Amino acid sequence: MAAPPAEQVHDHVAVARDVVKSYGSGDGAVTALRGVSATFRRGRFTAIMGPSGSGKSTFLHCMAGLDTVSSGSVLIGGVDITGLSRTRLTKLRRDRLGFVFQAFNLLPLLTAEENIRLTGRLGKRRADQRWFDTVVDALGLRERLGHRPGELSGGQQQRVAVARALLTRPEVLFADEPTGNLDSASGAEVLEFLRTAVDVYGQTVIMVTHDPVAAAHADRVLFLADGMIVHELPHPTIDAVHAAMRRLEG
């Protein structure tokens, strides 16, 4: 897929240009990404799929500034993050990006409310109370705000993690297997909320998943194989995602 011309970049909240990522050196070197270019428009939900080891997590981590690229560039909101110092990158991640992982990564001694407010407190952007209330109510967490993570179900913990990630109204919400640890009913609740966050609140979501049901909540699916984007599926249905995965897994 060719990189977009420069004048189109401002329409895109995240852009990858010919991203190559290798781990290690010499005989042991592994090239996880072999020149990946992709654009992500504001207010859209993209799922990233592909066989195990195809580079999905590596791609997400490079896009989110959690890992460095070997060559190529990544732009977030027009800023080339591949050239940023570690300090500026940390600040950009904290102020402009949101993260949800398979493991909920909540602080066990803090209540749900304290966990949700944590990122806002670390950064400069103080979340307004109205947005806090909107997110908490939409995620059905109102009655759980005083509970610690150990007192919540997996689905509730992940909903707290999603609320935390959205509290700063990030330019992009990155999710790595957000439903991987959840039963299908709890997973569906999280996915439906991500869909709402895109449709109602205009958020941008980029999500890695193994699950065709999860991917079918997205506006499009990008398929990776052997470190390259090999297919793009707009308006995915569960059946179409299954069929594409079957072709890739051969």
Ligand SMILES: Nc1ncnc2c1ncn2[C@@H]1O[C@H](COP(=O)(O)OP(=O)(O)OP(=O)(O)O)[C@@H](O)[C@H]1O
């Ligand atoms: N830190 C690392 N050091 C060395 N190799 C790595 C590292 N991280 C990933 N790799 C390799 O890069 C390739 C892509 O890995 P990645 O985790 O991105 O794939 P994935 O598609 O997310 O896989 P899975 O679906 O199994 O989670 C694999 O060959 C993997 O072994």
